[in-house]
Amino acid sequence: MPAPRRSRPPGRRRGARTAQAFFLRIRNKRGHQVAAVAVARKLAVLIWHLLTKEQDYFWARPALVAAKQRLLALKAGAPGERGVRRRGSACAYKVKELRNSEKAAAEMPSVPTS
Numbered sequence: 282m283p284a285p286r287r288s289r290p291p292g293r294r295r296g297a298r299t300a301q302a303f304f305l306r307i308r309n310k311r312g313h314q315v316a317a318v319a320v321a322r323k324l325a326v327l328i329w330h331l332l333t334k335e336q337d338y339f340w341a342r343p344a345l346v347a348a349k350q351r352l353l354a355l356k357a358g359a360p361g362e363r364g365v366r367r368r369g370s371a372c373a374y375k376v377k378e379l380r381n382s383e384k385a386a387a388e389m390p391s392v393p394t395s
Contacts (some may be wrong), residue, residue, distance in 0.1 A: 342383040
């Protein structure tokens with residue numbers, strides 16, 4: 282008797298990323314190039330709405346954003362603060378419980394509001 286098939290490859294997260302799932306769905310129907318353009322347009326529309334309405338991305342993870350902004354500031358020439366006994370805003374990303382709770386909150390399905 283053959284081994285039972287798995288619904289997803291081992292090591293994959295349960296919920297597929299929406300852009301990837303969208304790409305795969307369109308690629309199966311219309312082809313690779315059409316799917317690439319469709320995902321690019323979807324992202325462009327999302328960014329346009331965020332910029333025109335001056336809103337933050339709803340599913341952003343604050344500790345991860347702070348860590349990335351600090352890394353960019355360091356690369357741009359901001360002074361390093363090694364040896365200073367003060368924790369920066371990016372330090373929260375190193376706390377595993379906080380990082381996992383933000384990740385879980387970002388992966389939760391959205392609740393439609395009427």
